[in-house]
Amino acid sequence: MSFEEHRKRLYRSIPDNSLIISYAGVPLHxxxxxxxxxxxxxxxxxLTGLERENMAFAAAKTGGSVTEMLFIEEADALMERWxxxxxxxxxxxxxxGVKDVRYTSEFDSSLGRIxxxxxxxxxxxxxxxCGLNDLPDxxxxxxxxxxxxxxxxxxxxxxxxxxxxxxxxxxxxIACIRKAVDITRQxxxxxMKVLKPGMMEYQAQAEFEYMCRYLGTKKFSFNTIxxxxxxxxxxxxxxxxxxxxxxxxxxMDLGAKYGNYCSDITRTYPANGRYTPRQKEIYxxxxxxxxxxxxxARPGVTLRELNDxxxxxxxxxxxxxxxxxxxxxxxxxxxHGVSHAIGIDCHDADFAGDILKPGWVISDExxxxxxxxxxxxxxxxDLLITENGCEVLSRDIIRETDEIxxxxxxxxxxx
Ligand code: GLY
Ligand code: MN
Ligand code: MN
Numbered sequence: 052m053s054f055e056e057h058r059k060r061l062y063r064s065i066p067d068n069s070l071i072i073s074y075a076g077v078p079l080h081x082x083x084x085x086x087x088x089x090x091x092x093x094x095x096x097x098l099t100g101l102e103r104e105n106m107a108f109a110a111a112k113t114g115g116s117v118t119e120m121l122f123i124e125e126a127d128a129l130m131e132r133w134x135x136x137x138x139x140x141x142x143x144x145x146x147x148g149v150k151d152v153r154y155t156s157e158f159d160s161s162l163g164r165i166x167x168x169x170x171x172x173x174x175x176x177x178x179x180x181c182g183l184n185d186l187p188d189x190x191x192x193x194x195x196x197x198x199x200x201x202x203x204x205x206x207x208x209x210x211x212x213x214x215x216x217x218x219x220x221x222x223x224x225i226a227c228i229r230k231a232v233d234i235t236r237q238x239x240x241x242x243m244k245v246l247k248p249g250m251m252e253y254q255a256q257a258e259f260e261y262m263c264r265y266l267g268t269k270k271f272s273f274n275t276i277x278x279x280x281x282x283x284x285x286x287x288x289x290x291x292x293x294x295x296x297x298x299x300x301x302x303m304d305l306g307a308k309y310g311n312y313c314s315d316i317t318r319t320y321p322a323n324g325r326y327t328p329r330q331k332e333i334y335x336x337x338x339x340x341x342x343x344x345x346x347x348a349r350p351g352v353t354l355r356e357l358n359d360x361x362x363x364x365x366x367x368x369x370x371x372x373x374x375x376x377x378x379x380x381x382x383x384x385x386x387h388g389v390s391h392a393i394g395i396d397c398h399d400a401d402f403a404g405d406i407l408k409p410g411w412v413i414s415d416e417x418x419x420x421x422x423x424x425x426x427x428x429x430x431x432x433d434l435l436i437t438e439n440g441c442e443v444l445s446r447d448i449i450r451e452t453d454e455i456x457x458x459x460x461x462x463x464x465x466x
Contacts, residue, residue, distance in 0.1 A: 345434060
C-alpha cells in the first residue's frame with residue numbers, strides 16, 4: 052500500500068466539508084546558529100512519505116470529492132550550496148503521489164481560495180500534546196493562528212483521526228519494520244561479539260550504533276539505553292557513562308529505524324559471557340512472561356489484558372523466589388506496561404484500552420528490576436498481530452540464556 056492509500060483511508064473516515072492541513076514542521080533552534088536534528092511530524096509523514104522540513108499538505112473534502120495539494124520550498128541556489136540539493140516538485144510528487152505540488156509561497160493564497168469558495172466546517176490539524184507544559188508543537192501553533200483567522204470553523208484533531216488508521220500496518224509498513232528489526236539484530240550480534248567487562252556503557256552503545264549506521268541506518272527509534280548493573284534497573288536510563296563490571300548484566304534497549312519505521316528491542320547480556328545462577332533464575336522468569344505474552348497476543352485481546360497476564364506471571368514467580376509475599380505486590384519489581392504499538396513512532400499511535408487487530412505491531416517487553424541485587428532484566432520483542440495470533444518479528448534475535456552464552460563464548464574463542 053502507498054501513502055496515497057493512507058490518505059484515501061483518512062478521506063473515507065472524515066465528514067464532508069472538511070479541510071486537512073498538515074505541516075512537516077520546522078527545524079528547532081538549539082543555540083547560536085545551530086539546530087536540533089529535524090524530526091518530521093508523524094501525521095505529515097504518514098500522509099505523504101516525505102521527511103523534509105518546511106513542507107505542508109492540504110486536502111479539502113467537499114461534495115464527496117477531494118482536492119489535495121502539497122507545498123514544498125522552492126530550490127534556492129545559495130541554500131543548496133550549503134546543505135545540498137533540495138527536492139524538486141517531481142520528486143515530491145513521486146514519493147507522495149500528490150499530483151498538485153506548489154511552492155510554499157503559494158500556500159496562503161491557495162488556502163484562502165479554498166476557505167473563500169468552499170463551505171468548510173471542520174479543519175483538521177495535528178493537535179497532539181504529550182506533556183501539559185511542553186512547548187506547543189508547530190502544527191498546534193498553526194492551528195491556533197488559523198482559528199484566529201477563521202473563528203467559525205471547528206478545529207478537529209488530525210492525530211486522533213489518524214490513530215485508528217496508523218494502528219493497522221500495511222504490507223509496506225510491515226516490510227520497513229522487518230528491515231529495521233533485522234538491522235537491530237545485526238547491531239546486537241556485533242555487541243555480543245565485542246562485549247567484555249571493563250568496557251564503558253557508551254562503548255557498547257557506540258558498537259551497536261556503529262553497526263547500524265554501517266548498514267545504512269539514518270535514524271534510531273530513540274536514544275539507546277545501555278545500562279549495566281544497577282543502571283539496568285532504571286527503565287529509561289540513557290546516561291550510558293559507567294563501566295560495565297565483571298559479573299554484571301548489561302541491559303540494552305534500542306532500535307534502528309528503516310524507512311522512518313521503528314524497531315524496539317531489548318536484550319540483557321552478561322558482561323563476561325556467562326549468567327550467574329541467580330541472574331539466570333530472574334532472567335528465565337522474565338522470559339516466561341515474554342513467551343506467554345507472545346502466546347496470548349491475538350486479535351480481540353487488549354494491551355491491558357496482556358499487561359495483567361504479565362503481572363500475574365511475574366508476581367507468582369517472585370513469590371516462589373521469596374521476593375514478595377503475594378503476587379499483587381509485583382509492582383515493587385515491575386513498574387511499566389508490557390506492550391505499546393510500534394510504527395513511525397516507537398510509542399506509536401495507540402490507546403491502552405484498544406483491542407488488537409490483525410496488522411498491529413506491538414512490543415512484548417516484560418522486565419524485573421531488583422535494585423538490592425543490581426539485577427535489571429528486560430526482554431523486548433516486536434510482535435505482528437496476525438489473523439489467528441502473532442508473528443514474533445524479532446524471533447531471530449537470540450534470547451535464551453544458553454544461546455546467548457554459546458554465541459558469546461564462540462566469539463571469545465574466535466570460532
Ligand atoms: N524503548 C522504549 C520502550 O521500550 O518502550
Ligand atoms: Mn524498548
Ligand atoms: Mn518498547
